[in-house]
Amino acid sequence: MRIKTHSTLLLLAASITLASCQSTPKNTIIDKQVYVLPKVLIEALADTDNDGVPDELDNCPNTPEGVVTDEYGCPVAVNLIGYLTMELRVFFERNSNELQTKYLIELEKVAEKMHSDPELVVVLSGHISEPEAVQIAVDIDGKMNQAKADKRLLGRERAQIIKNALIKRNIARDKIYTFDCADSMPIAPNDTEEGASMNQRIYGKALKADDFYTGSGHEQSLTYYKEFCQQF
Structure with missing residues (x-):
């Protein structure tokens, strides 16, 4: 009888101990490890x-x-220089005055700028490369026909093409100033094909009329263009 009672007590004590091990006390905080992605160092290009x-x-x-x-x-072809000034650059193939369609969006931007302020004018200067000028000289001094003689006006024709495009976009003629600068103002060496192609261009600028007339900023004034170019 004593042995049985003692065994019962031992079993009861063991049950209580096991139960206490399996239970989790209330208000106990369980630490959780958060997986953090490793940082990968990428060398800058x-x-x-x-x-x-x-x-x-x-x-x-x-x-x-x-x-x-x-x-x-x-x-980019168009560059906003300031709030009231905008530049336009259009490039042409050798001995060509054909306006490429990729420049039409730039013309739209210039026209939009002009419409935004009635005091703006646009100045367009037509340029040719030295190889184009040499070819023209040979044509004029040698045996000349009408097709070759027309090449003398290549810079002028390029400026006129842009002027007509702006007029079609409702820019008034009296707000557009055009100059034929021939090969007098290169922006790149003419001894490479790439350099010559950079000189076969139209340079345009929309700016305040007063700035253009009075010579504010000499390199964008009427006086400056008349030193190198022929106005038409």
């Missing part, structure tokens, strides 16, 4: 000219500092 486009994607790898570029690292 090289961007030699610091235009924001990696060299491996940059189609114009030597862009000057401060020039606004597109997603391919090349200068």
Whole structure:
């Protein structure tokens, strides 16, 4: 009888101990480990000219500092210089005055800028490359026919093409000033095909009429253009 009672007490004590091990006290905080993704260090892609486009994607790898570029690292045709000034650059194939369709959106931007302020005028200067000028000289001094003689006006024709495009966009004729600058104002060496193509261009600028007339900013004034170019 004593042995049985003692066994019963031992079993009861063991049950209580086991139950206490399996239960979790209330208000107990269980630590949870949060999985954190490891940081992977990625080496920055090289961007030699610091235009924001990696060299491996940059189609114009030597862009000057401060020039606004597109997603391919090349200068954009239109550049907002200030609140009331806008530049336009249009380039042409050798001995051509054909306006490429890719520049139409830039013309739209200039027209929109002009419509935004009645005091603005637009100045257009037509330029040719030295190789084009040499060809023209040969045509004029040698045996000349009408088709070749017309090439003398190539810079003028390029400016006129842009002027007509702006007129079609409801810009008044008396707000457009055009100049034939021939090959007198190159922006790149003419001894390479790429350099010559940069000189086969139209340069335009929309600015305040007073600034243009009075010569505010000499390089964008009427006086400056008359020093190098023929107004028409």
